Amino acid sequence: MLHTKFLDTCTCEVLGGKPRWVYLRLLKVLFSRSPSRQSVLYIRLVQLCSSQGWSIIANWAQYRLVTSFGLYVHPRAEIGKGLRLPHPTSIVLGGGLQIGERCLIYQQVTVGAAPRNHDGLMQRVGDDVTLYPGAKFVGRGRVGNRVVVGANALVADEFGDDVVVAGVPARVIRSTRAGDRVGAVHRL
Structure with missing residues (x-):
């Protein structure tokens, strides 16, 4: 998954199609109390980090998915x-x-x-x-x-x-x- 596809997908799924302040709003979702949006964001993070070879971040996001949800x-x-x-x-x-x-x-x-x-x-x-x-x-x-x-x-x-x-x-x-x-x- 490319970075631009990650942003496009997260804007649609997590932020409800609102393209303003994407990075700050995604960071807010990571610490929010919305499990449905949070879980989708973690899934997309795992996909992005795995495709880019960032195994430490991918493992962390996978760990959060398993332990939290x-x-x-x-x-x-x-x-x-x-x-x-x-x-x-x-x-x-x-x-x-x-x-x-x-x-x-x-x-x-x-x-x-x-x-x-x-x-x-x-x-x-x-x-x-x-x-x-x-x-x-x-x-x-x-x-x-x-x-x-x-x-x-x-x-x-x-x-x-x-x-x-x-x-x-x-x-x-x-x-x-x-x-x-x-x-x-x-x-x-």
Whole structure:
């Protein structure tokens, strides 16, 4: 992650799109009582410092994430712009995975690392996805764009765009596309 991308992402996610006094306002967030903004800022700090080779600062930010929020984000996880964490506790985002833009992730969500035989980054979560509390992604589990994953769902299969999935194991319970019949299955 480049410094300019870090500032752009933090301005959008942490500061609500207000580009004035960015550095001072980000410093204020580090010492504020807003856990959702603070956790996103620490995630972005880990990504920036890891990509730049600043391991001491990256380890410190990772330590703060784990001890303050119980939140583990692997430095190799690629997370798109617009991440929101309303209740940033007990969230695990493994290595080698890719999460799309404008994702909303609630507490106790686990998105496992990419399988060992997978080359490069594995897209687990598309754009505009909501992951409700307790959702788990394991094995080949992945979802497309504009998907809602229900509470405590176990996603172990591949699902396409515009669906609502829930259950253990997860299955499509509703399609959100206009004109589709209810319950239509859309696979990647």
